Amino acid sequence: MEVLADTLRQVELTLGAAVGRAYRSGELRGLGDDAVLALVRGASVIARQAEALLVGVVAELEERGEVAPYPERPTTRFGCRSVKELVQRTTLASGRTAGDIVKAARALQQPVAVSTGEVLPAAYPALREAAADGVVGLEALAAVVGALTAAQCDRGARxxxxxxxxxxxxxxxxxxxxxxxxxxxxxxxxxxxxxLDQDGAEPRESRALRKRAFTMGVCPEGMVPCRGTLLPEVASQLQRLFDSILNPKTGGPDVPAGPWFTDRGDPGADTISKDAALEDPAFGDATDPRTRVMRQHDALAMVLTVAARSGAVPSIGGAAPTLVVSVTAEDLVSGRGHAHLDGCDEPVSLAVARQVACTGGVQRVTSDAGGRIVGIGIIDRVFDAHQRRAITLRDGGCLIPGCHVPPAWCEIHHVTEHSRGGPTHTDNGVLLCWWHHRTLDSNGWKVRMRGGIPEIRGPSAWDPGRQWRPVTTSPTRLSRALRARSPG
Known part of the structure; x- marks a missing residue:
């Protein structure tokens, strides 16, 4: 073992010096294509060999953890719950990579028979040899082992x-x-x-139940990757929810009627028709710029928001599931800085904090410079059920013209932010869908209240005159307006 450790130290010093020299001297720029590709191949072989050694060493840790008494196990001695945690701490790798290392180690490990001391063959002896020769790396090992292990085939077939x-x-x-x-x-x-799957004749439904899954990864660059397999009835229910929110009639906002538009499109007038305006590239920004997959993401956000406020889901710690967003009062007032979500290491924009604060309660936690909590206060800023019903009756759904998201899927936006003195009152709350609420600061739409009536001012592509217009999709208000315009 000392010989191997000495070799590793020598490789580390030699390779480290060579890499440092290549990065700092710029000698890579002077190489030809063949020489560069040769370096790529050589570096990849070294990386695979290093991964093979790492997997072999972790396999030794796994074996010691199985045979040693609990106080003497490496995980116990170093204060870790599992070999995966120990590997993650030692290598500084991600949890997923550490899990792949442990998975590959268990597959390539050569167990020792307890009764005879005989070294038994690994579960994947050929791949073990290929790893030792630097032919396959960690990624390939984890993929192969994961697929074949899930097949539950017998030893000979494996x-x-x-x-x-x-x-x-x-x-x-x-x-x-x-x-x-x-x-x-x-x-x-x-x-x-x-x-090789021995359960090939098993009914499809039973196999699907065993393979259902949904996972969320870490948050790189502001996005959380998701993957999984849904049962048909779950996927169908989700699709129905998507269809109800992403109604085909949501084809973008109607161009407003006004002195600069005419329904007839008189060629002698200095105006254009609505149809011509919608076909004009200059008015392209007036339509919804989201792709289908973006719309489905936003629909899922609406579903989660409605489920969280429904009161029908189990509580956590005696309270309903609550999205916790933390931000300093100074950053929220100044508009600069970041907010943080509970359970996510990636900082988010202040727009997220404002949106969540607009639809949820705010708890002020005051701490001193050392971090000691010196005060806790609750601010009642959530529109209650009675207020929501009243606002729904007035607005009818998302206020943005052309958006037909129904009121049940909408959030209530404080027109004047609560942090700036805006009251939680029906005269200060309007219905917006999740996406228009989230992008209100940047999508060109403006909302104001005038005499308790919400008014909208659209982007210049939608309304060149940028006029404030009362807007609603409430059948009651629309019927009243129609009767008011009818003669007699």
Whole structure:
């Protein structure tokens, strides 16, 4: 072991010096294409060999954790709950990468028989040899092991798949073609898994129940990746909710009638028709710029918001599930800085804090310079059920023209922010869908209250005159306005 450790230290020093010199001297710029590709290949081999060593060492940790008494286990000695946590702390890798390392280590580990002390073959002996030779890396190992383990095939069948996949990684049997990469091995492993699955005759519904999943990853660059497989009835229900929110008639806002528009499109007049205006590229920004997948994201946000305020979901810590957003009072007033979501390390914009604060309660927590909490206060700023019904009766749905999101899916926006003295009153609350509420600071639409009636001023592409206009989709108010215009 000392020889291996000395070798690693020497490699670290030599490689570190070479990499530092290459980065600082700029010598990479003077290399030809062949030389650059040779460096790429060489670095990738070294990386795979390092990953193979890492997996082998973690396999040793796994074995010690299985046979050693609890107080003597490495995880116990270093204060970790699992080998994965120990690996994550030591390598400074992400939780997902640490999980892949442990998964590969268990697959390549050579267990020792407790009764005889005999070293048994690994679950994937051919891939173990390929990893030792620097042929396959961690990503490919995790993909292959995950697919074949899920297939629950017998030992002999797994050995056959292991040998074939290792041969594919080495390029054996491929007529002049390149060796299989990580994506190729993942696909081949999935094909093998489908072929070897002993539960192939099991009813489809039972298999689907075992494979249902939904996961959310970490938050890189302001986005949280999601993946999973939904049962058909769950997917259908979600699709129905999407369809109810993303109604086909939401084709963008109607161009307002006014002195600069005429329905007849008289060629002699200095005006254009509504249809012509909508076809004019200058008016393209008036339509909804979101793609279908963006609309579905926003529909999901509405569904989650409605579910959280429904009172029908289980409580957490004695209270309804609550999205917690923290921001300093100074940043919220100045409009500069960031906010933070509970359970997410990625900072978010102040627009998120304002939107959440507009639809939820605010709890002021005062702390001193050292962090000690010195005061807690609750500010009642949530529109109650009676106010919501009244605002729904007045507005009828999202106020933005052309948006047909129904009132049940809308949020109530404080026209004058509560932090700036705006009251939680029906004269200061309007219905907006999640997306228009979230982007109100940047989408060109403006809202104001005049005598308790909401008015909208649209972007110049929608309304060149930028006039304030009372707007509603309430059938009651529309019927009243129609009767008022009717003669007699």
């Amino acid at each position: 050995f056959v798949a292991d040998a074939e996949l290792a041969a594919s990684a080495r390029g054996v049997g491929v007529d002049g073609g390149p060796r299989a990469g990580a994506d190729d091995l993942r696909l081949q492993a999935q094909v093998w898994a489908a072929y």
